[in-house]
Every structure is written in C-alpha cells, then in structure tokens.
Amino acid sequence: MASKTILLVEDNADDEALTFRALMKNNIANNLVVARDGAEALDYLFGTGQYAGRDVNLGPQVVLLDLNLPKISGLEVLRQLRANERTKHLPVVILTSSNEEQDRLRGYDNGANSYVRKPVDFNQFIESVRQLGLYWLILNEQPPARR
C-alpha cells in the first residue's frame, strides 16, 4: 500500500505548527508535506520546479488547502488541480478560517470535496483533524490511479 501522504498547503507558520501538532496527536503525521504557497503546492503536485523529478504517482492522499495564499491563491491551485487529467479527482479539503458563504460557494464550485473551518479552540481543532484523518485516509476509497 502506498504511503499515505497529506499535502498541507498553508502559509502561516503558526497554523502549520498547530496542524502538525494536531496530526501528531492523532498519529497521522507520518507523511506530512507542507507547501507554503500556491506555486509550491502546484510544483509538488505536478512534479515541477523545486519538485521536478518527483514521482507524481506517489501523489498525496489528500490535500489540506488554505485559501489565502501568497503568489497563487488556494482557489487557483484548486482550479489547476481540477483542470489536470491526472489530479482532477484528488481529494481536496479546504481548511480555512473563513466561513464566508462566498468562499464556501467558490470552493465547492471549483471542485473542493470538503470545506472545514479552522476553529480557534485548539481542542476542537485537534478533534477536527482527527476526524479528517480518519475519514480521508482510512474510510474514504481513493480514486483509482491513472495510467
């Protein structure tokens, strides 16, 4: 079984640390890859730029995507993911502070699988991450790999 990688796209260092901590608390921190902006995320997913040469078939199981990113926004990353034949079924969970209706709508419009609001309360956050991990890494059936 391919190792289960989570791609976390998050620009905020604190949020990155807290998410990592939460994943750790739930024992699903094994393969966490962090991209700190949209461009880096796309490089990783398509095996370009600083990730050139990466075997993209070892793609992440799920992408935890923040919306407010420098360089390329979270929505743009999502769009490009969905536009690409290979990555268009990749599970993407939008994990963001905002609960604004328009963000949610745009997220789903552009093909996000799920939308989770980051709670301020850390305990709640840990619980959210646990449930996310449980669902996307264990319960959910992955889309078949494309040849």
Next chain:
Amino acid sequence: MSGQTASPNLLETQMDSMTERSAIKNAQRATLNILEDFAAEKCELQGGQRATLNILEDFDAEKKRMAGAERAVLNILEDFASDKSQLEEFQHSFLNILDDFSREKKQFESTQRAVLNILEDFEGEKANVELANEQLQKEMKDRKQAEDAVKGSEQRLNLVLDSANMGIWELNLKNDTSIRSLKHDQIFGFQSLQSEWGAEIFLTHVVPEDRNLVKKKFEEAFLTSKLYLECRILWPDKSVHWINALGTAFRDGNGKPVFMMGTVQEITDRKLAEDEIQRTNRELRAANKELEAFSYSVSHDLRTPLRSIDGFSQALLEDYANKLDATALDHLRRVRSAAQRMAALIDDMLNLSRVTRCELHREKLDLSAMAKLIAAELQQAEPGRRVEFVIEVGLTAVGDPQLLRAAMENLIHNSWKYTSGHPSARIEFGRSDEKERPSFFVRDDGAGFDPRYADRLFGAFQRLHTTKEFPGTGVGLATVQRIIHRHGGEIWAEAEVEKGATFYFTL
C-alpha cells in the same frame, strides 16, 4: 191837368180880383194836393207794382226752383230707378252668392268632418308624442345629468391636470398638426399657445442627444399603440428640462395609426431626485462593498492569530504541565479562554453585520416546525437536561428562512441557556393575541431578568448577567432585534427575576 204847365202868367192875367186869384190858388193847392196824392198813390202803386214784380220775380224764381226741384226729383227718381235695378242686380248676385255659399258650406262641412277625423288621429298621435316627449325629457334629464357629470369630471380632470402640472395633446398623424392645452406649451417654456405644433416641431425642442430615443419611442408606439418616453427638452431661454410623455395611438379601419393623444409632464425635479437617489445608492453599494471586504478580512485575518494564541497556550499546557505551577496553568487557561471569547465575539459581530447587509428573501415558513427542529437539536446535544417543550402547531409567517431560523435559534437557545440553572425547565413557543397585536412568543421559566434593565436587553454587547453566570457575548438579542426589524416587525420582552422571561415578536 194840362193846365199844369200853364204858366203862372195865365193866372196872373188881369187882375181880377183877389178872389179869383185865391180860388185859383185854392184850386192850385187842391190840384197840388191831388197831384201830391196822386204822386203818392203812384208811388204806392209803383211800390206795389214793384212788389208785385218782386213777387212775380219771386214766383218766377220759385217756379224755376220748383222746376229745378222737379227736375231734381225726376233725377232722383231716375237714380232711384237705376239704383233699384242695380239693387235688383245685387240681389241676383247675392242670391248667387248665397247659392255658392251654401255649396261652400256643404264642402266646408265635409272638410270639417275630415278635419275632425284628422283631429282624432291627431289626438292619438299627440298622446304618443307626449309619451315620447316624456321619455325624451327623461333622456334629456339623464343626458343633462351625464353632461353635468362629464362637466364635473372635466373640471376634476382639469383640476387634476393642473395640480399635476400635466399638459394634454392630441396629434394628428396624417398632417402632423396638434391640439394642445395651454399647460402643454407652458411645459415647453412658452407663455402662450403656439400657432403651430406637431411631431416634427416637438422633435426640434428635444435636445439633440435624445432625439433618436424619442424617434424610436414613437415607432414603438405605432406598433404597440402605447407611448411612454422621458427625454430632455430645450426651452427658448436655453434651459434644459426633463419631461415625460404618455400617449395612446388610435387606428383607422385598416389598422393604421391616425392620431395619438396623451399627456406631458415636467419631471425635472423627479429626475434630479432620481439621479440623487441613484448616486446615493451607488455610494451605498460602494460602502456596503467596503464593509463586506472589511468583514471578510475581520473574519479571516483576526481569527488566525487567535488560533495561534489558543493553540500554543494549549501546547504549553499539555507539554509543560508538569513544569508549571497552578498559577501558571491558570494564567494559560485564562489566555485560552480570552482568545476563544474573542473568536466568539468576532463571529457574533460578523453575524450581526451580515444580518443588516444581506438580502431578504421572503418565503412562507412554518415557524412551529422550525422551533421543533431547534428543540430537537438542543435535546440531542444535551440529552441530560430535562426540558419540556410546548410548541404550538401550525404557526406560519412570511420571511427570510435563514434569518428567521437564526432569530428563532437565538431565542430558543437563550431559553435553554437561562434555564440551565434549574433542574427542570419548560420552554414554550406560541402565538399570543393580547395587546391587540397578534405576536409570537418564546417563553421559559428560567432565570429571567430584572425588568428595570429591560432597555439594555437588545443593545449590542449589553448583558444583564455575568459571563460566569451564563456565557454569552451579548450580541444574540441585538442580532434577533435587527432581524425582526428588517422584517418590519417589533420585539419586546417581559420577565421577572427567577420567574422566567417571555420574548414577544411580530413580523
């Protein structure tokens, strides 16, 4: 006596004696006397003769007169005879006339009878005519009433037109002439009625930029029979005014429009006001957009550092619990709690501002069902609590589903919260008909509040309890109030300390 002329000398002849002379003298004297008498007698006789002559003359005259009279009488008799014969003629003709008259009389009588017949018929006709006349009178009265009504309507129309500052126009499409009221021409800036007017002339008064629009509107009117246009016109004094014109086109038997009539009104004030409103609306929309951007930023950017505060405090608490004394742990707990409270405040503030900004969608809603759902959710979340819900069935209202759901949630959650201090509670949702206004209410038998501070109840961030007693940011009721007000309703509350509270609202 021939001896008269005898000369006295004879006598005197010789002297006789004096007695002969005296006798002669005496004889003389006697002769003289006889002569005198004779003369006298002669005179008398002459007189008599004259008288007789006179008488004879008179007699002659009389005889002549008599003859004349005789002739006259004869004449008269002749005349009489002729008169008589004339009279007899007259008599004949008179008799003829009488005959004619008699015939005439007979004719007349028959004519009279005919006339009587005619009169009888006439009487009949007269009765008919009288009846018809009565009807005519009645119709005339009706017509007069109608005319009066029309006149009254006309007066009212003129009054209305005048007070609305409307001019009326009637345009003959065949020869492009028009009849207009004085007000019409005044609206175009003229003091008196112009001698010539028509569609072409009207067009020359429209500002050049609007002329195409006006032409298009007229073409549309020919198709649809209805004209409605707003355009700018130039007055003789070069000022620009806005007018609107309404009209209806009338067609001939072939469906071709032959004339149009309608009204015209100056709307410069209204247009200026509209422009003002549009400008204000644009500003408002811009302000709203700014506010939205601000809210968005608030919701996202403020939360992130809060998360860090809470998260790392928790990390500290967990990782270094054994190295921290009770006070340190307490500090950290307070830090966490403050961060979380701030997050709640941010959320509530955002909700409050969203409620004011967002569009209201009106739908028919079942409030009873909504209340039941909220109650079920609460009971599921805290199954340990003993709360009895009494929800009246079939209560409906028209409003925005999201906003009203939020309001109901807020009220019922409040009731749930403020009854948490009691072992058991009763929360009601129903409809009240007291106070003349039918209203909905949410009632609980919980902590209630001091009615003296009721005016602070709906203020944003105002609370009547401490956070220790009951958690909350104090924005809930402010939000509910705003929601109710946006629906055009009112909200008020009654309560007593520890005897529960009732919140009434109308929609």
